[in-house]
Amino acid sequence: xxxxxxxxxxxxxxxxxxxxxxxxxxxxxxxxxxxxxxxxxxxxxxxxxxxxxxxxxxxxxxxxxxxxxxxxxxxxxxxxxxxxxxxxxxxxxxxxxxxxxxxxxxxxxxxxxxxxxxxxxxxxxxxxxxxxxxxxxxxxxxxxxxxxxxxxxxxxxxxxxxxxxxxxxxxxxxxxxxxxxxxxxxxxxxxxxxxxxxxxxxxxxxxxxxxxxxxxxxxxxxxxxxxxxxxxxxxxxxxxxxxxxxxxxxxxxxxxxxxxxxxxxxxxxxxxxxxxxxxxxxxxxxxxxxxxxxxxxxxxxxxxxxxxxxxxxxxxxxxxxxxxxxxxxxxxxxxxxxxxxxxxxxxxxxxxxxxxxxxxxxxxxxxxxxxxxxxxxxxxxxxxxxxxxxxxxxxxxxxxxxxxxxxxxxxxxxxxxxxxxxxx
Numbered sequence: 104x105x106x107x108x109x110x111x112x113x114x115x116x117x118x119x120x121x122x123x124x125x126x127x128x129x130x131x132x133x134x135x136x137x138x139x140x141x142x143x144x145x146x147x148x149x150x151x152x153x154x155x156x157x158x159x160x161x162x163x164x165x166x167x168x169x170x171x172x173x174x175x176x177x178x179x180x181x182x183x184x185x186x187x188x189x190x191x192x193x194x195x196x197x198x199x200x201x202x203x204x205x206x207x208x209x210x211x212x213x214x215x216x217x218x219x220x221x222x223x224x225x226x227x228x229x230x231x232x233x234x235x236x237x238x239x240x241x242x243x244x245x246x247x248x249x250x251x252x253x254x255x256x257x258x259x260x261x262x263x264x265x266x267x268x269x270x271x272x273x274x275x276x277x278x279x280x281x282x283x284x285x286x287x288x289x290x291x292x293x294x295x296x297x298x299x300x301x302x303x304x305x306x307x308x309x310x311x312x313x314x315x316x317x318x319x320x321x322x323x324x325x326x327x328x329x330x331x332x333x334x335x336x337x338x339x340x341x342x343x344x345x346x347x348x349x350x351x352x353x354x355x356x357x358x359x360x361x362x363x364x365x366x367x368x369x370x371x372x373x374x375x376x377x378x379x380x381x382x383x384x385x386x387x388x389x390x391x392x393x394x395x396x397x398x399x400x401x402x403x404x405x406x407x408x409x410x411x412x413x414x415x416x417x418x419x420x421x422x423x424x425x426x427x428x429x430x431x432x433x434x435x436x437x438x439x440x441x442x443x444x445x446x447x448x449x450x451x452x453x454x455x456x457x458x459x460x461x462x463x464x465x466x467x468x469x470x471x472x473x474x475x476x477x478x479x480x481x482x483x484x485x486x487x488x489x490x491x492x493x494x495x496x497x498x499x500x501x502x503x504x505x506x507x508x509x510x511x512x513x514x515x516x517x518x519x520x521x522x523x524x525x526x527x
Contacts, residue, residue: 105181105210106209107139107210107212108139108212108214109174109214111140111141111152111214113140115243120247136250137180139174141169141173142169152169152170164221165219170227171224181209181211185229186211186228189215190232195235196249200232205256205257210253214242274313275328280312346474346478346480349446349481350363350482351481352485354388356384364391364433371425377433379437389435396427439487446479449479450481452496453495454482462496463499467523483495484516
């Protein structure tokens with residue numbers, strides 16, 4: 104691969120490109136890096152590459168004429184290269200982009216300085232790229248990051264061919280933890296599974312740890328992944344990080360209590376709250392909560408939605424040890440006002456209804472998993488439980504028409520939870 108960097112400061116690259124694996128790769132020409140200085144194309148005696156902006160304002164703007172000539176020279180040196188303009192307004196560079204760029208015949212990286220580029224320069228490039236939502240004094244550090252990420256993916260750069268495939272983000276997840284000698288360090292031991300020599304168990308442990316670490320540190324990544332059933336079960340078996348999530352529902356039959364508690368248990372919700380107007384049904388509901396903590400096995404959920412069928416399977420595959428804890432925290436309320444007082448200060452999520460502000464399940468899931476432990480959310484299900492004057496956020500599926508197409512009762516709630524917390 105041939106990489107040409109359009110920069111006013113080629114000397115900044117000397118040390119980074121000569122050290123470590125990157126330096127070795129360039130030395131044996133896994134890739135080659137050259138530089139084009141726009142000052143070489145300035146025609147005035149001061150070799151000016153910038154000028155004051157039209158319309159006034161702070162800073163100086165890089166001139167389009169010298170940059171155009173420098174970019175054209177770089178294209179000549181690297182035929183077929185993809186030209187990238189490095190600027191904060193571009194698409195954020197990530198591992199997927201690194202893999203895509205690594206198979207290009209060449210790259211031209213255009214580094215800015217001063218206040219930025221003349222707008223007409225953007226017409227001369229193939230793509231605009233940023234390395235993050237922050238501003239640097241120039242594009243050189245961004246160019247170094249891209250060079251390193253792309254060159255390390257060239258065949259032969261890494262000593263172990265499987266290293267790149269195991270990197271963080273390579274499969275959409277963060278990488279699993281690593282350990283080496285000594286086996287114990289300051290009271291912390293290497294996990295026993297890594298010392299046993301069972302490669303199948305080690306691989307399973309690494310996969311589970313990768314999922315767990317991603318869930319804890321970058322839950323936003325999970326929202327974009329199409330995980331298989333085994334991965335979903337693994338996620339269900341790990342503690343759910345982030346905020347407390349309560350379930351609040353109005354019910355008309357005490358029999359609904361058990362099924363709703365099962366949902367709360369499987370998705371590791373904090374508690375379930377029920378609004379029951381009739382005193383006799385309220386007493387039956389309280390009895391159901393008490394029996395729930397004593398039950399050895401869960402009952403099946405209604406089979407009225409695809410998500411409910413999946414969820415029933417998940418429940419019977421995994422017994423939860425939080426049944427007693429959830430039952431103790433769950434409550435039956437006579438009025439919505441009592442429910443609101445018990446959950447004062449929480450943010451409300453409305454799982455049904457067809458009006459008000461909305462949030463897609465992926466965005467809401469990322470918010471829930473990434474929220475602090477002090478935050479508290481309430482998923483409201485059924486009419487009349489949400490606070491008046493506080494419409495909350497309405498949870499929508501990817502296909503809005505499915506919201507009110509017969510998915511009612513417990514099965515309907517299973518659909519929403521399935522989409523929100525990863526089982527759908």
